[in-house]
Amino acid sequence: LEVVPQFIDKGNTLGVLMTKLSVLPEEVIAIGDGVCDVTMLQLAGVGIAMGNAEDSVKACVDKTTLTNEEEGVAIAVERAILAEIRPAEVPLDQLNMRARHALMGNLGIQYTYASEDRVEATMPVDERTRQPFGILHGGATLALAETVAGLGSMILAKPDEIVVGMQVSGNHMSSAHEGDTVRAVGTIIHKGRSSHVWNVDVFTSTDKLVSSIRVVNSILKKK
Structure with missing residues (x-):
């Protein structure tokens, strides 16, 4: 009543x-x-x-x-x-702002482009991401790749799904030196119901390929 x-x-x-x-x-x-x-x-x-x-x-x-x-x-x-919500509407500036105190922000990673099949981000080669002798640290490169692939899978995931990293492996072909800014380009190569596989290539500011990385994300239903 x-x-x-x-x-x-x-x-x-x-x-x-x-x-x-x-x-x-x-x-x-x-x-x-x-x-x-x-x-x-x-x-x-x-x-x-x-x-x-x-x-x-x-x-x-x-x-x-x-x-x-x-x-x-x-x-x-x-x-x-x-x-x-469409990928074109992903508020990259808000994502970058919210992550400033997380690993992504601490490494200086910034998203620059996002769509359903491609995500890009940049990362400076400085005291946070270099090795002691002045070149890009491989671990920071892998973190950059996982950050890019993670956002890509989150865009593709359904509202009742979450994304967790399952595997990351990479090949480092050349180096990036302190003072440069590297650019990661992630493209999806497999979109399954329970997993996504991304290829992430990392380039110097002069488009020299530094690393090629494979990232596998697991897609889970929210509990």
């Missing part, structure tokens, strides 16, 4: 909220399961009924999700919002 003031319902309350926030109906998704939710579901650009909703409610909406016992709201959010 829900008790509300006369002439007040979820639909006109949503309307007031949209006006205050300057939000258009097509920018709103509403999820409900009861008859009292119908006006709200019809006002929203996308109305989604829970799987346990009455048939009269389901008849008034655009989509139906699973029941409340099957995490129907989470599924609706994943399908209607998260699945719509």
